Each structure stands twice: as structure tokens, then as C-alpha cells.
Amino acid sequence: MDKKDKILEVAREVFQKKGKSGARMQEIADKAGVNKALLHYYFTNKEGLFKEVFTEMIRKTLLPLKINLLSGEDLEVKIKKFVAGYIDIMKENPNMVSFILGELRMNKIPIDPPEDIKESLNVLRVQLRDDDRFKTIDPFQIMSMIIGSCIFPFIGRPMLTRLGLEDEQTYEQFLEDRKEILPDIILDGIRNR
Amino acid sequence: MDKKDKILEVAREVFQKKGKSGARMQEIADKAGVNKALLHYYFTNKEGLFKEVFTEMIRKTLLPLKINLLSGEDLEVKIKKFVAGYIDIMKENPNMVSFILGELRMNKIPIDPPEDIKESLNVLRVQLRDDDRFKTIDPFQIMSMIIGSCIFPFIGRPMLTRLGLEDEQTYEQFLEDRKEILPDIILDGIRNR
DNA sequence: GTCTATAATGGGATAGAC
């Protein structure tokens, strides 16, 4: 593999684990099997390396939000697909969300206003209003519920572990179950009766 | 105010905003209006100061989980109270949860096994099983849903802001609404029909 | 207890050879 890519790969991992200020250029260099100076050659400085990694991650986290939510698909199908898809994405990178949200809290990082996500919230609003199988509810509330519930098993894993979801096996099963249970509860929760 | 307490108060704030490795002893000293050396006098080193702040926060965040959830109160009442109470706690310290979860991810911090929270999960399990108004569902799934949904407006605030919940007023209203909407959806979601 | 002054070092950055 290209050394530049190797550096990026390792940087992703180290930044995620230690945070921007906790990460060490030396550690990244070592784990990538290159010299520290090479990081500066490619990315100028720590800030540059961080930005590269970070924006890439934002893309990875927000993209699925867009593609799924922009569709005009039936609400039930949409939510089911979204939950399953989002959980799968995070399984690949369990620390990503915690990392992103943490850095957004610590540094004022400007990210481009996600116009299409705004749009998808509108689609959702209309769907909730017009589909009389469901109650008319603020889409922000629903979104926060869905996303919050999807990410908690990852950002709160240390907690869950201590509370009993200890072995990998059980945890994995928990996530798979969640893909079904979560949409079921939420959909039943907003259904008119 | 006692200088030691003042240091702790400021440290809490700075650690929360910048994270453990991003925080600067100098900044804490300045904002507390004392000399840097005094921090070492009281807390030996940065690690010591951090630990003091951190464990205090864990106590603050987990305590309400205990008192609310340990009660054998009716499920509906319990969940309503919990949501309202938890949101209120976090309003006082909006960055606390993000901070705690972030540090737990970055450093392997040993926190004492929360036996009583485990116990409360068991109470919940029994309640769900025996109360035939509700479906029998894994309490981990429900807990993760409730907590995830409660904390998302805080840890994900940068996102929500960009998506439209911009001014303080709207955000505040969103939180107040949430105290009602969240329990309603969740309870309806797990109700037998 | 609280400060001033200073030591010690970690860690980001760069010059320059190859």
C-alpha cells in the first residue's frame, strides 16, 4: 500500500482512539512504519492531517443519512432500512460517532451546512403530516429518537459492557436484534390507533 | 469561596470543554485566579485533578439513573419521571455526557461496577414480563432507547443547530416538548394492542 | 497556603542528506 494511504489509515485509527489533542504524531508515524517527517511532508502539520481524516469521516457518517432519508419511500420501509444501514456503518467503525461529536464539542469545526439533510427532514415532516396511519409529530423529535437510539450502543458501549453486555457474542446479537426492535417500537409508537 | 473549590469548579468547566488532554493547567489556574503551583499543591498533578473532577461527574450522571430506576413504581410513571429528570440534569451541564463518554472511549478509566443499576435493569425486566399491558422486551433495548434519545439533543447539538434548531428559544422548547413526546412514543411503542 | 522562578520534558516542526 501507498505510504500516504497507510498514514491516513493509521491516523484515522489513532485520532479516533485518542482524540485530536491526545493523538501523537510520533505514534502515528511508528504505527504506519514511516518517519515522522513524512507526515509533515504530506500533510504539512498535525492540523492538516486531522482535517483530512475528519472531513472524510463526516462524509462517511452523513452520507447514509442523506441517501436513505431523501427517498420518498414509505415511512415504514424507510425507517427500517435506515436503522439497519446505520447500525451496519457503525459496526465498521464503532468509535467514529463518539469521536466526531466529541471533536465538534471541543473545537468549533465548521462543516458545510447539510442542505440535503435539511431537505430530508422536510420530506419526513410532510410524510408524517399526510400519512394518516401516523401521528403528526415534529420530525426533529423523531430523528433525534432514531439516531440517538442507533448510536447509543456504540458511544455508550463502556456502560453497556459493565452492565452485562460483556462478551462480543452477546453484544453482536444485541445489535442485530436492535435492527428489528427499534423500528417496531418507534413505528408502533407513532401510529394512530 | 475556598480556593480549592474554585479550582475544582473551573477545572470541571475547562476539562469539559477541552477534554483531558486538551485542557491546560495554566488556563485552569488563570481562570481560577490562582497560581499554577497551587493546582499541584492540592492535586499533585494533572491526572489527580482530572480524576477528582471525573469521578464527581460520574456520580452526578449515574445517581439519577439509580434513584429513578430502582423504584418499583408503575412503568409509565417511572419512564416519564426518568426522562424529565434526566433532561433537566443535562440542561444544567450540557457537555457533561459527551465529555464522559469521550473520556471513557479514550482512556481506559475504571469505574466501579454499578451494582444497583444492574439491579434496576432486573426490576425493569420483571416489570415488562409481568405487566401484560406491555410487550416483553429486552430491558437493555429499552434502556438504550430511552437514554440514547435523552442524550442525543445534547451530544448532537452541533448537528441539530445546523439543521434548524438554531436559536436558544427553539431549542429550549424542543427539550420541554421532548419530556412529553418521548415517553408517549416509547410507551405506545411497547404497549400490547 | 500561596506565590515566583526555574527546571525538565514532551512533542510538533524543520533543515538537509540521500
Added chain:
DNA sequence: GTCTATCCCATTATAGAC
């Protein structure tokens, strides 16, 4: 492009006066 060697500043930590 990649490395060695070195610089230098920011930051933690301590010695010692008051």
C-alpha cells in the same frame, strides 16, 4: 519521497521564598 538529526516552544512539574 523518505530518512536522520536537531530545534524550539508549549506545558507539566518542582524547588524554595514568604
